[in-house]
Amino acid sequence: MELRQLEVFQAVVRHGTVTEAAVALDLAPSSVSARIRSLERSLGVPLFDRTARGMRLTPSGERMLTWSGRLLSAADEARREVVGTATALRLGALETIVATHVPHVLARLAGRSTEITPDRVEVRSSGVRDELLADVTGGSLDAALLLDTGDALGDLGFGRPEAPLTFLDVEPVPLTLVAAPGNALAGRPNLTRADLAGQSLLVNVEKCSFRLAADRFLGPEPARVRAGGVPVLRAWAEQGLGIALLPGFAVADAVRQGALVALDLPVPDISLRLVWRSDRESLPGLRELLYACAATPVG
Incomplete structure (x- = not known):
């Protein structure tokens, strides 16, 4: 397996079609298809069912989604450590709340930690909740802030993520x-x-x-x-x-x-909910970010 193949695989999962993934990656659709086929040949199993509505993960593909995130995340951490670059925490947030809530989280983080400062938090906004969840699952985001309700992730009505994620309700949103x-x-x-x-x-x-x-x-x-x-x-x-x-x-x-x-x-009310992968809680600074989010009532 090659890292670029895994990146293309995740893009196809995120966007749902080869064409949209190709646009996001600035590649030709034929190149995206070729890398997916090459990855499938190297594994000996199909990762997608090709349907009229797009690419749907097979059971093997669902398992590969978790592993691809781990492998890409490990490669990124290795690269940063080798070149001596400080690891940035990557926080995603819905566009609706990124302007109103994330600044309070960063301010709280600055007051809690001298090592994990706001300039070491990379904030990415998105209007698509499924994209945020896929990025957290895949490891390209360390955590994400979204809106939900109920006792389980997705009770508001959106689809449950393909891999189990941990969440914390930060505050109610009237x-x-x-x-x-x-x-x-x-x-x-x-x-x-x-x-x-x-x-x-x-x-x-x-x-x-x-x-x-x-x-x-x-x-x-x-x-x-x-x-x-x-x-x-x-x-x-x-x-x-x-x-x-x-x-x-x-x-x-x-x-x-x-x-x-x-x-x-x-x-x-619905809830402002922080979502992350429990197996990544040991990442430097992630727990500080979790604590900062949990202690940041916006009102």
Whole structure:
């Protein structure tokens, strides 16, 4: 096995198709396919089922995903040690929370440790939760901050990761159902899910945390209207195009200024969740990062 083959393998797993992996790696699709076939020949087993919808891991491929992450991570650590480069901690975060929550984590980390300083934390943001989970599983990220709920990883509604991961709920993230002041539900007390019938619920893509929360907590009554990310959802709601379920921190100013109103329908909190691989807890500084995240209430 060659490291480059493993990198290509992980890219195909992450992106789901040879074409998208080739774009991400700046390679020709034929080169990506050739390296996957070469890796499969060296192992003597198929790693993917080729389907009309893309590349799906075989049982052997699922086992290879864990090993490829370990091997690439070990190679990276060896390279850094040989050349004398200080190891950076790699923290991933959803784009929704990277601006609001990660700075507090880095500040807490700076106050806890003189060895693991914020300049030694490499932060990567992504709008795709599955990508963050795949990178933590594969070892290209040491930990990731995402949004979830329940007792198991993925209870909010997204797919469970293929390899077991450890997680810690850092803090609750309150959700607020908002609408323009002129909405028919504005000011009505004690709303129920049934009252949402006939409303347009502004949503993002199906894998968005807040869409999953809406599906879980609001039910099917309001018609879904695809809009965009949090800024777009907030702006469309302000213009009276529908109601939106958004994190409280994203709409607090608009509610305070009267551009939006919070509807009187209680919605459970979701959690800011830190995810990592338990077999990597011995990495230098990772425990400090975990402690910093755990002790960083943002409110």
